[in-house]
Amino acid sequence: MTPLDLPAPSETLAWMKERAVAGLARARELADGLRSSPPSDATETLKTWDEISLELGNVAAAASLLANVHPLEDVRTASEGAEIEVDRLVTELNQDRALYEVFAGLTVPEDPLAARLLEKTLRDFRRAGVDRSDEVRARLKEINERLTELGQEFSRVIRDDVREVRVTPERLAGMPEDWLAAHPAGEDGLVVVSTDYPDSVPARMFVHDAGVRRDVTIAFLERGWPHNDAVLREMFELRHELAGLVGYADWPSYDAEVKMIGTGPAIAEFIDKIAEAADGPMRRDLDVVIERYRQDAPGGTAITSADLSYYQELVRKEQLDVDAQLVRTYFDFGKVRAGLLDVTGRLFGLRYEPIEVTTWHEDVASYDVFRVADSTHLGRVHLDLHPREGKYKHAAQFTLTDGVAGRQLPEGVLVCNFSRGLMEHDHVVTLFHEFGHLLHHVLAGHGEWTRFAGVATEWDFVEAPSQMLEEWAWDASVLQGFASDAAGEPIPAELVAKMRAADDFGKGIQARQQMFYAAMSYRFHEERPAELTQRMVELQDRYAPTSWIEGTHMFANFGHLGGYSSAYYTYMWSLVIAKDMFSAFDTADLFAPDVAGRYRDKVLAPGGSKDAADLVADFLGRPFTFDAYAAWLAD
Template identity: 70%
Template sequence: MSTPEPLALPETDAAEAWVRERTSTTLTHVRELAEQLRTSPPSRPIEVLKAWDELSLELGSLGGLAGLLANVHPVEAVRTACEDTEVEVDRLRTELTQDKTLYQVFAGLSAEQTAALDPLAARLLEKTLQDFTRAGVDRDDATRTRLTEINERLTELNLEFSRVTRDDVRITTATPEQLDGMPADWLEAHPVDDKGLVEITTDYPDALPVRMFVKDPSVRHAVTVAGLERGWPHNDKVLKEMFALRHELANLVGFEDWPAFDAAVKMIGDGPAIPEFIDKITGASEGRMKRDLEVLLDRYDRDAPGASAVSAADVLYYEELVRQEKYDVDSQVVRTFFDFAKVHQGLLDVTGRLFGLRYEPVSDVVTWHEDVSVFDVYQASEEAETSAPLGRIYLDLHPREGKYKHAAQFDLAPGVKGRQLPEGVLVCNFSRGLMEHDHVVTLFHEFGHLIHHVLGGQGEWARFSGVATEWDFVEAPSQMLEEWAWDAAVLQTFATDESGTPIPADLVARMRAADDFGKGYQARQQMFYAAISYWFHKEQPEDLTRRLEELQAAYSPYPYIEGTHFFANFGHLGGYSSAYYTYMWSLVIAKDLFSAFDQDNLFDPEVAGRYRDLVLARGGEKDAADLVADFLGRPYSFDAYAAWLIS
């Protein structure tokens, strides 16, 4: 079997025409494949499934490509063309999954015919039939027409919400005197303009250090508010329409509301279980939250006597003071050990050793921007001269205008053995110089998704390729990989200061202790976000700001900042919709997964190999609970998370 070739991307000046031509050609071919399956289906069920999977692979590959370039390409016309492609892909996907004739090709297979299918093919048939019914294939013509209209409009709204959030970069200005406390390298990268002011954007390499280090509370407040206000007021109406249409869609296919529809294909299984889980975490974190907040408020009171709560605009700054004074951790010292170039190489070295991989740089390929680095991924155990790549990864790690503003892994191509190499892209916005350790942790987290995409892209079915598990599990492998960014022995392999001295183990221990401070109220803040995600969809409130205030009072450790509208740029309301609880759900599982590793030898090849092969490499070939049980030898439990939370 020959090795598939990676995707060849176009030069910048040809990208728009290339995207539109590729879109037209691919959609035409997918329709041809669907027509063949509709009118002349194969006689054997396995061939029917292969035909559908080939169609799905082409459509998914086009959608992934468009979704990536819409968020990273420097040319606006290309981004717009890709957004158009995303709309067309979703329109055709809806059309196909609502096609009764196509549905009957699968539903009409007899028990006798399907009995010979192997377990994985049988799972594919089950999931395919589920996709059809969730799309409303069994509804009447008028309902299916309305579902098509809703899906198309939801795609447009999601793109609009994402675009507005991405492009709405707010700027705050401050005098050099107001920036007392800022690191020297940050100040050097932000020169004073001809008005005697320094500009601070809401991009997080700008804003996060200001919120952590600047002494002037008015500057911290202004930068925080600017970040909270991105997307407002435009996205208020976008979200209201989105929530209403999702609710209508769920009703039309037989569900009480959108959370119930969405949860039916997740580990949690049922919509009402979401607020139950939110309240479970809220209760479990209550004691730890109060203890941590008392410490934070005590330090805050020294500068703001009589305050009853710490403002969200001041939390990062006072956390930093507590780290310095209580734990002897100064983030400005810590960051001197995390030069971006060293962290970049260290990440590859650590994950290569852990998962038995080798990354070979690729220089003779076209990318969408000069910042992007490319690597082919190989099994480390194979000879370089004879081995075939497992996949290709792209790292796009610095901010620029028009680019996605947060950190995420994007699929460029799903992998199917012998047919298509898995290709994934890490899109982040890190400093080119010294990094905050939090950003190092984020880099490890997002790289975990990338590894999952490549290792899980070696199977035979596109439907199960890569990160294809239930959405409330997908964060668990990445959250677990964060642990390697907290281990002193691991960090000392790449975290060195300007003189080459590795980060001291006792400093890492203090960093870990300082990081544990606040985990109670951080858990509660996550439950605030989860509550917004769930109740906005469940209730569809007319006044989103007022409901935000109520939920913040009920769940958040911080008081509402008057006049702000965080939901307008809460990007997960687009992709995760009502299921932001999944971050904490995944963390519960991640802590349990990590309990299987030897804390004194995080590179134990036996444990790491089992985890790689039984969890990551299986993609979506099993339910997530079964994947975890295969690795742990038992069902996952809440115990490891609870012990960590209260410790």
């Protein structure tokens, strides 16, 4: 098996079109065979169905990636079209009664994975409305196609809506020197601060001028507005209609059925449970921040997101002795990337071999991944880590190919937007987090079934392995292996300890912010309010640590409303599990091979071949609990 041979950027349009046509045709051919002359053996029938998934997945994965990263607009547009075609065929196949009868009549195979696939396949048919009337199934097809279009439109608007704030250089006092050097004033004497992360994050953290912080924050929060307001309202209505047509009370109930949490109402209960647990820690830390804020704004009683990051950093610097600008001098991007590969290679017994291959952009760095123990070629990863026009604006792992034993190697892509120079430590943590998804994809890409390949667990578990990997970005001995200043001096352990304490300082604030996002995600879908802004403000008042900035509409660029829909709670649900899993590691020896190997083999490598709760229990030797998270939050 060899990795995918990607075309040159100028040849990608024809390649993507050809790949889509061939993959869709092959899937239809296989489906026709199942209808007309299905294999007599249940396992062979399931293998044919899984081959259809592989063909469609190969089209959809490449299309999703290229729609978000390719520099040519016509390629992005064609890729979005290919995604729609795949979704249309998936809906068609899952609503096909003749195919359903083939699978409904199968004897449950003795092989447990084949039996698991049959169970999930029958569930997919039911959730697609295979047992509904012709009229209902036709409407479901229309809804699914329109939802794909809306999801693409929502993401595209956010991706392309890069806003700018233009200010005189003196108003940027407080910004890091390397940032200022990289952003000279233009002919008009003004410096451009964009809403891309390498500009907006440091501006909101470091600029002394409150007016600049506010302008940058408002520009950031207003991305996607007003266009996405109508997009989202239509999306929520269609999701609700879809759920009702297949027998569910609402979209959250439909969506939660296939997740660990199980039911829609359980989402609301979980959000309030976390909000209550975080209330005391939030108020304790917020009081400190507001007290510092009042030194500059006498009489101030509330703080907005335009000032929160700045004053949290002041508290960390003045009271906790952590200067974020000093911290960032230890995190040169090139050293961090090399360190990430070294750390994860050592932890999981992997070797990354840099390779020169054709990709969609010159920024992309590619590596073949090998298992150290036997030099087995496990897959390929591509790192696309810097911002550019037309590129996805957040941080995520994209699949290029799913790995299936004897069929194809897994390939994954990390898509982020980091500085090319010095990095904030928060961004280092994000890089470790997202790389956790990439490792999960590669390590779980060697099973027999496409359905269970890669990050194929329940959606509210997928963040847990990545959140746990963040812990290695907070350990002094780990960081000292790659974090060094311009003179080559490693980051002091004392500074890392202070960084950890400073990060813990705001964890209650962060938890409540996450619950605001989760509540918005859930309530928008459950209630489908006519006035999204008004409902957002109400939920912000109830859950968030900061007050609303009048006239802003952050939901219009909250990209998780597309992919995560009503389930943004999953980040915190996963964190509960991540904290419990990390409790199995010895903090004095994070590279201990026995526990790291057990975690790799019990949690990551199986992919979706077991329920997530069983994977965690296999690793911990017991079911996961809330205890480790609660203790961490209260500390």
